[in-house]
Every structure is written in C-alpha cells, then in structure tokens.
Amino acid sequence: MKNSSLHQKIALAFFLSIVTFSLHAQKTINNPYVGFNSTAKNLNIKKIVISDTATVVWFTTTYPAGQWIRIPKDTYIQDNISSTKYYIKKTVGIPLAAQYFMPKTGIVSYQLIFPKVSAKATSIDYGEAGDNAWKIYDIALQESKTLLPKFMYSSWFNKLTGDLEIAFFNKEVVYKNKVWSYKNIVKTNTANTAILIANGKETRQLLVNELKNERINLNADHKTIQLSKKQVDCKRTISKETYKLPIFKNDSATFSGYIKNYSPKLGIKTMMLSIDNIITGGQENQIIKIQPNGYFTTKVGIYHPETVFLRSGLFNVNDIYLEPGKPLFIILGDEELIYEGPLAQLNEDLSLLNKIDLFNYDDMKKKIVNMKPNNYKTYLLNLQKTELTKLDSIRQLGMLSEKAYQIKKISIICSYANHIIEYNWNYESADKENKKAVEKYPTDYYNFFNKKIINDELSVISADYNTFINRFKFLPGIKPESYSYTYNYAAMFRVLRENNITLTDLDKSFEKFISADGLSLNIDSVDKSTQDAWLEKRGDFIKIFNNKYASDFYFKKIDSAFNISKGILFDIMRAQDISEPIVDELSPIQEDNLDYALSDIRNQFIKDYIKLKNNETQKQIIANKQNGGYFVNETPKVEADKILDTIVSKHKGNVILIDFWATWCGPCLNGIAQIRPLKEEMKDRNVIFVYITNESSPLTTYQNLVPTIKGQHYRLKSDEWRYLADKFKVTGIPHQVLINKEGKVVNPALKFMDNGEVKKLLEKYL
Template sequence: MIKLSRIVLMFLFVGILVACQPRERVIDYPAFQAKNSASLEISRIVLNDTATVIYADVEQYPGGWARVDAGIYILANGQKYFALKSEGLKLNEKFEMRDTGLLSFKLFFPPLPKGVNSIDVIESRMNLGGWHIWGLNLNPDVEMTAVAIPSDVSARDWKEATTLPPAELKMGKTRVKVHLCGYRDLMDGRDVELFVSDMFNPGKELSKRIDQDHSCTFEFDQYSTTWLYLSNTLFRTMIVLDPGDDVEVYVDLGEATRRASRYQKDRMKAHRLAYVVGESRFVSLNYALQDEYEDGFSMYSFYKDINGMNADEYIAYVMKLYRAEMERLANDKALPDGVRKYRELGVKGFVMRLVCSGESNLETAYREANHIGWDQREIDFKAPEFTDKHFAVLQELDVNRLDMLYARDFPYCFDIVCYRIPSLDRLEKILGSQEGFLIDYFKLQGIYDQLENMKPLTKEQRRNLASIDPYYTKAFEQVKQQIDAKVAESKVKAEKRIREIPSVSEKKLFDAIMARYKGKVVMVDLWATWCGPCRGAIASFEPRKNKFKDKDVVFVYITNESSPESKWLEMVAGIEGEHYRLNRKQWDYICDYFGVDGIPSYVIVDRDGNARLRNNLRGSGMLEQELSGML
C-alpha cells in the first residue's frame, strides 16, 4: 500500500512538472498580409508561456548594414508588446553585413494572450525603410485571404484576351488613376512613379504622391499605343494603353510584397497583382498581364554560354534561343491568343537588342569568366566584328512593323538598330524594304533632340519628315508647342540662376568660374538631367540648403550639352544655386582634370580656393556634415 502511494505520488509529481513546463507552439514560415521591406523575412515564430520569439533573416548587399530599432513591438488585438531583448544583433546598433549579405537574429517579446491569431510587427521609427510586417498568421490551418482589392473590381466579368488590337499612331491626353489597395500609414511607397516611352516621349518619368484615400492621378500626352510602368518601392507593374485612354489601376500591395518575398513567394497563394478598369481597348490584355509569368527566354547562363564565341557563332546561338522561345509560346495552350502575340513581340524586341549588342555582350562574358570588373578599362580582349551579314537576321525577326510598339524594349530595340546601322541605304537592304515602321523610325532620328534643344530641324530632317506619314509632322508640331510653352514658363524662374560661361580656355574655365565665389565654400555638383541618381541626390539635398542660408556657402551645378536645354531649364527652376551648361569639350576637360569616373560627382572648394573631388560624400547627410565643418 505504501509502495503504491509512492508510485502515485511520483506520477503526480511528474505531472505537475510537465504542467509547469512552458507550453510551446511553433509556426514555421508564417504567412503575412503585407510587409514593408523585401530584405526582412520571418522564418519562425515560437509562442510559449514565457515569451514570444521571432526568428528573422535579413538579406542585403554585402558591405551594407542593418539596424533594428529598440522600440520594435508586436501589435496584437490592439495591444503593444515591446521587444525585451535580441540575439544575433544588438538593438539600436548598426550591424555590418557579412560578405554573404545574410544575417539571422532572434527577437524576444512578452508572451501573447491565448486566442491571438495574427500579429503585426512594427518598428517604432517612422522613417522610410522601417521593418514593418502586417498580419503575420499564427494559425497555419487558416489560409490567408486577399482582401485588399474592392470586391466590385475583382469580381467583374473579365473577358479573355483572345485578340491583340492593332497598334495605333495618334495623339491624346491619357489619364491613369492609381489606387494602392492595402496601403498602411507606416508603409513606404507614398510616391508612385509612372514611366512611359512612346514615339515622342522617350523615357518620360512622372511622379505623384498619394492622397488621403491612397490614390493619385496622372495625366500626360501620349502619341502612340505603348506600354508604361507603374511602380513605387513596393510594387512594379506594366500595362498597355492607347492615347486618350482613361483608366483606374487597383494595385494589391499584399500580393506585391508576397511576390517580393524570398520565403513566401512559393508558399502563399498567388493573386492578381493589379486590375485595370476604364475606357481602353486593353482591359482584357492588362488583366492577363497581371498574372505571374516566367519568361522562357532565360538569361541565367547566357554570358557563360557565349564566352569565346565569334560573331557567326554568337548570332547563331541568339537565333537558336529566339526560335526555341517562339516555339514554346506557340505550344503554350494556356495562353490566350492576344497574350501570346503580345509576348512574341516582346521576344522580338529583346532579340533585336541582343543581335545589335554582340560586341558588348561578348566583352561582358569575357569579363565575367575572368572576374574582371568594369573599373578596369584596359583588358586583353578584342570583340569580333559584326557586319551586315549578321544583322540580316533582323529580316527573319520581322520587326519592320507598327505593332513593335508593343515590345517591352521599344523604343530602345529600335534605337540600337539605328545606332549600329547608321545608314538608311544599309538598313533598307538588310530589311529588304524601303517602307515600314522601322524605316520611318530611322528617318525620325534626331528630330526630338533638336526640338528639346530648341534648334531648327536640318534640311535632311525636314526632307525625311516630308517623306513619311503626315501624322509625324502634326505630332512634332504639338511637341514643339508644348516644349516652347514649358521653356517660356521655366525661364521666368530659371534665368536668375543661370550664369554666363566665362570666355576662357578649357584649362582656365573651372578657376574662372570659382573666382566668382572667392573666399566662400563652394559645392560643385557635376550632373545631368537624364541621370536618375543625380536627380535623386539633388532632390534629397535641396531641403538641407536652408541650414546654409546667409552663410558663405555657394552651390554650383555644372552639366553639359547631353542635358537637353529645355529639360535643363525646367529642372533649374527648382534647384537653388548657380547653374552652368558647358559644351562637351569644356565638360570633358574638367572631368579629366579631377578624375571624374561617373555622375553625380562632387568637387568641394574651400575658402582658400583649394578644390578636391569628394565622391566619398555621395549622400546628403555626409555632404551637409562636410560643408558645416568647413564654415
């Protein structure tokens, strides 16, 4: 009896010990509704009675850094649970990324109440790039549902893109309203970018900030059927529109962040990225284009495969890839005919670029095979010569037609053909025709540049324009009117900032410019209107200039004739400082003198006139600190 009681007591004791152990629940690779950064991934969440542990992985470029704010917290049922500690990095301290660019760490939070099915992880800091994740699913048995897109949009009767409408040349004012569905107040991506590039808008970039209902509207002149990109820091999508279309685009940010996730891309259910509704011939096509799609034309091993090839071998290899991809598209029964034709045109445009960039691609292959960076200019490599015999495959590609406007590489695929084959006679012989869209495009070369630089057309340009469709003349007349109106408006603001270039030799030019600011600290920004990083750096630094108001600091901006004069005037109107636009010879001398290898580049001149190239100051914060220290 005593022995039995001891056994019972022992089992009771063990039971009490087991009951006192923390009950643990593990969720591996939890799904989420949306997140703010593609670099941060959650691999595991452990829930028990003593703590909530989040296992996180960060991937960034090697040499970068990561930091987790000490105020990071879990939001569950309206209650905040702040981080208690971390392992793998110290909260609030920068962590230098290893050579791999990978970092794993753990965050410990207080235990959560029972019944919590989803949580948000929020960094307390409000600056861009905060590591916020919304709707982490703690109940893997329940599938995450897409709730961002309004049901009256997603549930429409969407028709299949059975045909591809013919591309058109016409003028019209296009309107695109973008709705960021599922946007949260702490999200990045307040600014939406629109990039359109048609016949007379070579790389036009527009930017709008979303309003209180998380939408923004773009209006722009369009001159042909074309594609356009919509993007912000969280998504990127492409749609096709005609001039004069009036559409609304509903973007699912939850789906956008799923597609960008390394861990959830293939785990969570896929949804359509965006829905395009409104007045357009391309509603069905744009609906289909928002599905995830993997191009069969893989470039994964391209440079490895072409290394060491001669010109004949290279062209044969490229055309082999082309024929295989066209055959794959033809045999893909899941593709509606309209989508298939659209993708075929995209392949043609891409292959045009490959055909006409053989020398540079073969050099890239050589550099990659021998681990030679582009900072080493002189290498033991000579590209094979490509002749019209090789470019003759353009006739097989059948690209001398108007529907090449659909190609994602238009107009760049046409531009490179015109660059590599700079003779109209040669191009006509290669294509076997004296008419067609590519022939017309060749005849239009340089006209837009002349208008942007406010110069009259040459005799040859006028002759070429008169020999093709009258539409082009009407379109250029409208473009010129718009440029003239914009220049007149810009000059009012810009003229007081533009300085006359001293009449001295190239060798004395920089000193002559700096003599105007003797005894002051001068920041010289070497930039161009077409340079994205230049524009971004200028916009970032512009608000910081207020700190130097009424102090002996001068901001000098130097560009060259590659910046179209009309665009330069437009931008100068919004950039406080002293502005100079040099000719190519003047620009090249200054760049060679200081050893400039790219833009933006900065030259800092102290009060004594000593000038040094300071590209280590690329970054508005460092630039501000340097200038402050010189006062």
C-alpha cells in the same frame, strides 16, 4: 524558530504575490495584426509578450537555406505613444549582431527582447538601421472589436470571371477601383458579417456570408456574387480582342492603386512612373503622390499601348502595361501584383509569360567567349524558336488573351534580335581578361531579321521594339564610324526653294557668294559679316539639313544591306533624330523649317506629334523663365585658379553640391531630373546646388535649359573649365563635388547615389 518560520512564510507569501502579480501583469498577443511589412513574407511575428520588465517579440523568418541573416545592434521597437526608440537588449535562438546561416529548412524561429513599452501603447513599430532595412509598422498590441474574421483578410475573386472583386486589409478595403475605410463591422451570426465602408462622403453596405472551401458570398448594390480566395478556382473568359491599326492615339491612361497597409511613417510620399517615348527616343518621368491611406492615382499621357515602369523606395515594378483611354488599378505589397480593371487579364497574362523566358545573361557570357558571330546567332535563334513554340502551346490551350500573345510574340522576336546585334558588346564584356579581338560580323549575319516585324506599326506595342530601334540605329558593321561632309550651299538653297521657305534679302545677298561648284564661297573679309549673319539666321535650317544628310547616308546603307523599304522603323528613327533636341535640349524648330524637317516622315500621327511637342517646348521655354528659382551668374573676373574659391565664398555657410554638366549630356540631364524632388524637399535648408558647364553647351540651348534647373549657374570659358576639370580629375560628366559649410572640399568625386543617399550625405554636413 517560530519567528524564523513566520518570517519564512511571510517571505514566501510575498514572493508568491510578486509572481502572481507578474503573471497578471504579463500581456500576450498571439499572431498580432500588422500594418506595412517591408519584408513581405520573409519575417512574421508569431507572438508578443509584454511584462513589467521587457517586451519580447517572437519571430519566424523564412530565407533560402545557406544564406545568412543578421539582427543589428541598433534594432529597435517604437510604440505609438512617444518618439522613444527601445533598442534591443538580447536575443534567444539567434545571435545578436552576427551572421546566422539559415538551416536546410529555410526557417528559423527566435525571440528579440526589448525594454518594456508604454502601458498605454496600442501598437508598436519594428525597425532596423538603414533605409532598405527590414521594417514593420503598426503591429497591434490589442484586439479590436471592429476587426473582421481573420479568414476574410485577403483578395477575393469573382467565381464567374476570375476578376478581382474586393480585397480586405487591416485598415482599408479595395472595392470598385477605390480605397474605402471601415465605418462599422457587425457579426450578425456565425457565418454572416455586415460591413459599412466609406470613401469620403460615399458609403456602401456589404454583407459577407462565409462558405466552405475558401469561398464567400458578397452582397452589395442589391446583388449577390460568389467569390473565391483562389483565382485559379474561378472561371476565366479569355479575351479574343486583338490590337489593330491605327495603333497611335493621342490620349491618356488612368493608373491607380493601393499600397497594402501603407503607413505615412515610411517617409515615402511619392513614386515615379517612367514611360518610354518611342517617338522622341527618351524616357518621361511622372511623379505619383501617395495619399495617407496608401491610395494613388494619376493620368498618364501615352499614345499607344505600352509597358511602363514604377520606381520608389518601396517597390520597383517593371511590367505594368497600359493602354490609352483605359484604367488600370493595382495592389502592391504582396509577392505578386494584383490587378483590377479592363487591363487586369492582359497584365496577368504578361506576368505569367515572363516565366517562359530562356535567355540568361550570365549563361550567355560563359558561352560567348567560345563562339564566333554566326555560332552565337544560331545559339540565340534556337532559344528564340523554343520560346515561340512554348508561346504557341499556351495559346492553343486557350489560356492566353490574344493581346498578350501579340505583345509577347513581338517581344520574343525583337529581344533576340537585340541580343544578336549586341554580339560585339557582349563578347568584349565577357572576355575582359583575355582581351581577344572581336571578330567582324559575316556578310550574312543579319539575314535573320523579320522584315514584317521591322516595318509593322503594331510592333510598337512591345517595349523590346523600342530597344530594337535603338540597336538598329547603331548596327555594328553597317553604321559608319564617321563620314566626311562638306557644306553644299547650292543644295541648301535648292531645298529652301523646294519647301517654299521665303528667301530674305540676307539670303539673296549670301547666295551671291556661292561658287559654281556649290560647295565653296567666293568671299573676302569685307563680306565676313554677311556670312556670319546668314549662318546665325539660318542656323536652325542648316542643322536640320545636315541631320537629314547624315540620316539619309545611313538609311541608304541600311536599304542596300536589308532591302527594306521605308516604313514605321524609318519614320521612328527619323522622328527621334528630330525630337531629341526639341525635347531634351529645349531647342524647338522654327515654324518655317518645321514642314521641311518632317518632310520625309510618312506617318501622319508622328508628324503631328512632333509638331505638338515643338509647340509645347516653345510654351515651356516662356513659362520656365517666369518660374524663378534659377540664377545665371557672371563668371568671376579672376584668374582660373581662383574661380572656385570665388564661387564658394559667395555661398559660404551652406553645404554646396557642385554639378559639372553640359546641355548635350544625356546622363547629366537624367541626373538633374532625378534630384529635382530632393531640391524641392531641401529648399529651406542650407544647401546650395551649383551647376557648372562650358562653351560646349550652345548658348541658346543653355539659356533655354537653365530655367528648368533650380540653382546657381556658371558657364565657363575653355581655360577656366580645363583648370577645374584638372583640379577635380573630371574625366567625364556628370561629375559632382561636395563642399561643406566651411568651404572645404569633403568629396571631390561623388559616386552615383539615389536621392535618399544624397539627402543623408548632405544632412551629414548641415
């Protein structure tokens, strides 16, 4: 018994020693500091407990009541010591790999249990499967002696102006439109903290004194400023500056910013800025590189104040407002953007004004099926009136900058004009089941147009005016479905002479063939070569002449319907007709035809801008042909049904992405531009991009565009194209086909995908 008792005591002592050791070995981190959190405020880590056997992460998730969340089976954590992913073992408080419906409170707390991470790890990352799944990076596993007092991690606003003065983050500080790193932090006493920050070789010494009510004193550059964490508690001087003519200015804006707690581990190194060009009618995209510390900056070429759009795998922001010659700095990563610089107040005001918008697309679709055109118009004009009243009320309260008021007023007027114009499209979209014929627009349908806005050059400050011009170009009931046109050779020669375009010997020879009516030619087979030579020589002029005829035909109908004298709206509509082929199709206008092409545009800036774009395109064509990376192939001399096999065999051993396209196809060109960064990223992989078009792509335009599209190119004849179109059921373009390394078609019709999805698909077959 004694031996048994002794053994029991020894066993108990051994067990207690294990328990004691386990308790000492366990490590708890409460409210750990985190880096980049893709979930914003939805997912918060309250505690991490690391024992000898497991790593337990305590979460609190906020999500709308009744909606569901799920913890996937391949959820993992990864420490900063190795590339090993520690996959989830079990959950507490929430089911694993099953839908969990949020309670009425909209809050749930739970634990996720993973294997033990390395004892040397100082941080972990949390991830779920999928590019758009929840991910949190740089979750600290230890306290750092250099960390600021917790209350300081925030954006701080100047009490006297309301402007952002400084923002403290885990690794960086945003100050004076720059991103700084911490060099040293010293707590001098209970209320004071001295901080040394650096931006490259430049350093700044900051002294922060904590005050009551979420305020601090910041001493920097030999002056002290009182700051508040709450911008609403700050004074705000409302800008009375307004936009004035001339509004056009050939300049650029500096657009910079910081992504809160950005980590290169995100794998996203660039963002795309999209700028609507009201003169060309197109959209220009500009790549922005993200630096390892989350800072980005770029010069944006714009020629009037306008809204631009930011796109990335992290954020999509639709309401960034820029002005030529002015900088804007933004902070991304919280639910609301934070702005800094001379355009901050304007952007804050415009963001606030989004809340007065009343138009709801889903609500409109329910109502429109029971509305005739004029009922629909009245319904929208009542919404517009309410919005304008709200806008005026906010202005009268002295809470709104004058520029924001100008922009929003034009936007309200133009956006509702757009909705009213779209009656037939919206009706057909809403009434797909009943298929009732849309009613014709009454003769008084367009009597709501605000003629001042239509022809006011200042209207270009609103993005909705750009959309309005597009809608105005295709007005239902005004725009003819088609019109007949006969070449007026006599009128062409009259225009040549009126515009002082020198007539060549070829012109004079051809002019002799023109009949007395000026519409037909007295020509026989012997003279056919002269006709062909003249049509080729004057092809540029003839295209301009015909486009002017079509435009004038429509402009006359608009004038007769609305009694609108020519102004900025006509100038921009005409400019878009001229600019589109110059920019999109790389088809510049010959110098001797340029003045004639621009002759009916009144605005001098628009004329000069088109000349500038025409010159840029000419230079671009020359430069493109020197860049390389594109290969124009002869169509294989085989039967049509063998063409694809011949093309594929040439590139066997590679994954092949075939793109059916045309020079005149806007969506094709947009898709080609979108995938350009991915092609560059995968240029050293076994992936071949093949572009196939037909003779509907004009040869000169094709030859100018191809050097901008890296890859293998084929221009097929009609029969050859029809065979491939039938084989892959090409009913419209763009149309893409994927072929694996063995030369087998694995997807005959790819759906639209972003670059991340395309990359994943290509890598699947590598």
